[in-house]
Amino acid sequence: MKKFGEKMFSMFLSLLLLFSTVAGTSRVYANESNKVYPITSEIANNFAEMSEIAAKSYDVKDEGIKSAYIELSKNEIENEDFVVHGNKSNLNFEEINVVKMNLDGSEYTAVNISIAGEYSTLSNINLLFNNNNEFIGYTETLIYNNPKTNKFQIDNYQNGILLEHKETSIDFMSNEKIKEGIQGLKEIKNQTYTRSVGSTVACLGALLGINGAVAYIIAGTCTTACSAAPVTGAVCAACIGGICAIGAGDIAGIVACFKS
Numbered sequence: 001m002k003k004f005g006e007k008m009f010s011m012f013l014s015l016l017l018l019f020s021t022v023a024g025t026s027r028v029y030a031n032e033s034n035k036v037y038p039i040t041s042e043i044a045n046n047f048a049e050m051s052e053i054a055a056k057s058y059d060v061k062d063e064g065i066k067s068a069y070i071e072l073s074k075n076e077i078e079n080e081d082f083v084v085h086g087n088k089s090n091l092n093f094e095e096i097n098v099v100k101m102n103l104d105g106s107e108y109t110a111v112n113i114s115i116a117g118e119y120s121t122l123s124n125i126n127l128l129f130n131n132n133n134e135f136i137g138y139t140e141t142l143i144y145n146n147p148k149t150n151k152f153q154i155d156n157y158q159n160g161i162l163l164e165h166k167e168t169s170i171d172f173m174s175n176e177k178i179k180e181g182i183q184g185l186k187e188i189k190n191q192t193y194t195r196s197v198g199s200t201v202a203c204l205g206a207l208l209g210i211n212g213a214v215a216y217i218i219a220g221t222c223t224t225a226c227s228a229a230p231v232t233g234a235v236c237a238a239c240i241g242g243i244c245a246i247g248a249g250d251i252a253g254i255v256a257c258f259k260s
Contacts, residue, residue, distance in 0.1 A: 043215065046222040050239045051255045053101060054248035060098040060109075069098045073111040073127045076135050083160030084125060086142050090117035091125065097244040107131040110240045119144050120152070121175040122217060124241040139238040141221045145172040154220045156238055166220050170213045181214030186250045215254070218242040 060066050070093070076082055077091065084091065095114035100107065108128055115123040120143035127138045140157040146167065154166040188211075222239040243251060 043219040046219040046239070046242075047215075047251060047255050050222055050242050051251050053103070053239055054243045054251050056103055057099050057101040057243065057248060059248075060100055066096075066098045069109055069111050069129070069133075070096055072129065072133065072135070073113065076127060076138075082138075083157075084115075085140060085155070085157055085160075086115040086119055086123060086125070087117060090115050090119065092116045099240055099244065109133070112240055112244045115140075115142065120217075121178055122214075122221065122241070122245055124221075124244070126238065126240045139241075141238060141241050143217060143221070152217055154217070156221070158238070168216065168220065170216055173210070173213065177210055178214055178217075181210040182245060184211035185215060185218075185246055185254060188250070188253050218245055 060069070074093075077084070077088060092114040097112040099110045099112065101110065108130060111127045111129070113125050113127075114121070115125060123141055123143045125138060125140045128136050130136050137159050140155075140160075142155040142157075144153055144155075145151075146153045149167075150172050152168045152170045152172055154164075154168065155162060156164045156166075219242070221241050246254070
């Protein structure tokens with residue numbers, strides 16, 4: 001995966017220069033401006049990692065099973081030792097995803113809960129359970145505005161401990177604009193990218209403006225620090241938030257775009 005990321009990084013640097021001369025021929029979704037955000041090896045790596053997890057995951061649709069895991073999660077959260085830096089009162093139990101994952105021969109269940117209040121709509125908490133429905137840990141991602149710079153900040157926590165704080169170069173935007181960018185990323189899967197310079201430029205075009213900003217933020221939630229200290233040896237729960245935000249199939253489409 002590291003080799004793939006390094007290859008993507010060098011390719012993107014060259015193609016971003018090329019794109020400036022042919023941008024008019026590329027289709028760009030949900031785009032207010034042609035501002036280019038850095039498509040780094042970290043972004044490529046993190047989306048690839050999310051795609052690998054997503055390929056072995058599925059959303060729980062059965063309301064009975066889903067409700068049972070929500071209750072398990074609420075019981076853990078009510079524990080006074082369970083720390084939520086975004087404040088427990090900001091947990092939005094109306095926006096919950098329950099995801100089953102089969103990794104390294106074991107089944108895990110992640111309960112993803114949105115965090116509201118002063119935080120961006122992409123902020124969330126993920127509780128992880130093993131195949132015996134035993135709670136094994138949680139991650140929290142807070143995405144919010146730095147009022148001094150009007151840029152996004154990202155804090156990633158694991159079991160209440162700060163793993164990583166990121167000051168991004170992404171201009172702060174409303175939740176409505178973020179949702180617009182998510183929709184733009186989802187539409188990438190509807191495009192066919194062949195392995196050619198032109199198709200890669202088109203792929204980059206779909207990652208400009210709002211779309212690129214949102215991709216950068218989502219990649220930041222799948223923290224590199226998590227690779228060094230995952231909740232388990234098999235899964236990084238911090239990546240689940242990005243999977244829930246975009247959708248498993250749509251993330252695969254973005255990675256395919258990277259590989260074009």
